[in-house]
Amino acid sequence: MTNILQDITKNFSGLFGSKKGGSVIGVDIGSSSIKIVQLKNDNGVAVLETYGSVSLGTYVENSYIGQAVNPTHDQTIQAIKDILKEANITSLNSAVAIPSASSLVFLLELPKAITQKDLATIVPTEARRFIPVPISEVSLDWWMIPEDDVLEGNDDAPAEILGNKNDKRKVLVAAIHNEALARFQQVVKDAQFNADFFEIEMFSNVRSCVGSKRETVALVDFGASKTKVSVVSRGVIQDFHIINRGSQDITRVLSTGLNISLSKAEEFKKKFGMAPNDEYSDAESIIRGSLEYVMSEINAIILAYEKKYGQSIDSVMVTGGGASLIGLVEYMQQKLPASVIKSNPFSQVKVPVFLESVLEEIGSDFGVAIGLALRKLSS
Ligand SMILES: Nc1ncnc2c1ncn2[C@@H]1O[C@H](COP(=O)(O)OP(=O)(O)OP(=O)(O)O)[C@@H](O)[C@H]1O
Ligand SMILES: [Mg+2]
Numbered sequence: 001m002t003n004i005l006q007d008i009t010k011n012f013s014g015l016f017g018s019k020k021g022g023s024v025i026g027v028d029i030g031s032s033s034i035k036i037v038q039l040k041n042d043n044g045v046a047v048l049e050t051y052g053s054v055s056l057g058t059y060v061e062n063s064y065i066g067q068a069v070n071p072t073h074d075q076t077i078q079a080i081k082d083i084l085k086e087a088n089i090t091s092l093n094s095a096v097a098i099p100s101a102s103s104l105v106f107l108l109e110l111p112k113a114i115t116q117k118d119l120a121t122i123v124p125t126e127a128r129r130f131i132p133v134p135i136s137e138v139s140l141d142w143w144m145i146p147e148d149d150v151l152e153g154n155d156d157a158p159a160e161i162l163g164n165k166n167d168k169r170k171v172l173v174a175a176i177h178n179e180a181l182a183r184f185q186q187v188v189k190d191a192q193f194n195a196d197f198f199e200i201e202m203f204s205n206v207r208s209c210v211g212s213k214r215e216t217v218a219l220v221d222f223g224a225s226k227t228k229v230s231v232v233s234r235g236v237i238q239d240f241h242i243i244n245r246g247s248q249d250i251t252r253v254l255s256t257g258l259n260i261s262l263s264k265a266e267e268f269k270k271k272f273g274m275a276p277n278d279e280y281s282d283a284e285s286i287i288r289g290s291l292e293y294v295m296s297e298i299n300a301i302i303l304a305y306e307k308k309y310g311q312s313i314d315s316v317m318v319t320g321g322g323a324s325l326i327g328l329v330e331y332m333q334q335k336l337p338a339s340v341i342k343s344n345p346f347s348q349v350k351v352p353v354f355l356e357s358v359l360e361e362i363g364s365d366f367g368v369a370i371g372l373a374l375r376k377l378s379s
Helices: 073-086 116-127 157-166 179-190 201-209 245-258 262-272 284-310 327-336 353-378
Strands: 024-030 033-042 043-053 094-097 103-111 138-144 168-176 194-200 217-223 225-231 236-243 315-319 339-342
Touching: 024 073, 024 201, 024 353, 033 353, 043 103, 043 353, 094 168, 094 179, 094 201, 094 353, 103 116, 103 236, 116 157, 138 179, 168 179, 168 194, 168 201, 179 194, 179 339, 194 262, 194 353, 201 217, 201 225, 201 236, 201 315, 201 353, 217 284, 225 284, 225 315, 236 262, 236 284, 245 262, 262 284, 315 327, 315 353, 327 339
Parallel strands: 024 094, 094 194, 217 315, 315 339
Antiparallel strands: 024 033, 033 043, 103 168, 138 168, 217 225, 225 236
């Protein structure tokens, strides 16, 4: 077991302390598309140099753009090379995301007297309860949650939680299947990247979308295959869930319901979303129906969090390619008990003026890639 991830939740503060020049890239290999951004550090300010993405459906036979696919290693490398070329990316100093689905993240509650040194022996033993495969098949990393980041100062927390705080220490643990790690290491090697760290995508996403906001936010990443929910309080991830439905399920349901091909359904979804249209009057109710399950899961996550921590969720922030669905934010607002907002992962990055409006529209696709590049810039 190696601590290959190193410092999985780098502090948010002082991100741009370093004055080092040079450009870096953040690489997000998602299930439907690869996204890369290149940033540089300009006197302590992160500046966007270029960005690009490709749909993996273009490289895999019998698939459509927007679909979650399983490309071969060579197809993945080809797709990366195409982005580097098309987006004119000049840096190979990269940080690469590990999909949440290839990892397991959980909280351990350990005796308060525990020291950093003890963790190396205690975490692997305690983690066995949470990991469904032999412990030798995973790489582990961990991070002790600072006490004042948990519930300190929260006068609304129930007594038993505050009591708990006094004799327990929370440790966030991440486990990654070695096979998945090896696969990503091979990609880095064959794409000729100089990568010095991998990071599980949820941490990257939280860094760019939530940053150091003090309030409690449920960040919902609508990917193609999965919807990922991280609950973040005072900049620290407290809870994480994967819902096994994604934006491609909307496309599938639309294709069946409207009796059109998958690629036409995908096109329709992106063009009209839940907005009124002249062609298919049923489309909006079909999309609503396909989102019901995800909404009930998000509701359950919010309720369970509020019950466990005695702390309400201030806002639900949507991100990922699927967050661009027209009408989604308004629909979610009707279904969920907190205010719903769209993420703007470029908010911590200086972008050229002519790109501002484009990035507002497509920016949420790049949350993971930006979060990685921000951390890489500061390292
Ligand atoms: N304008 C849009 N309206 C609706 N859906 C959209 C829009 N743009 C992209 N999508 C959908 O977003 C999904 C892709 O999102 P994203 O790139 O975040 O997924 P991914 O990272 O590849 O997947 P995952 O995170 O599940 O591995 C696709 O299913 C696509 O159809
Ligand atoms: Mg994704």
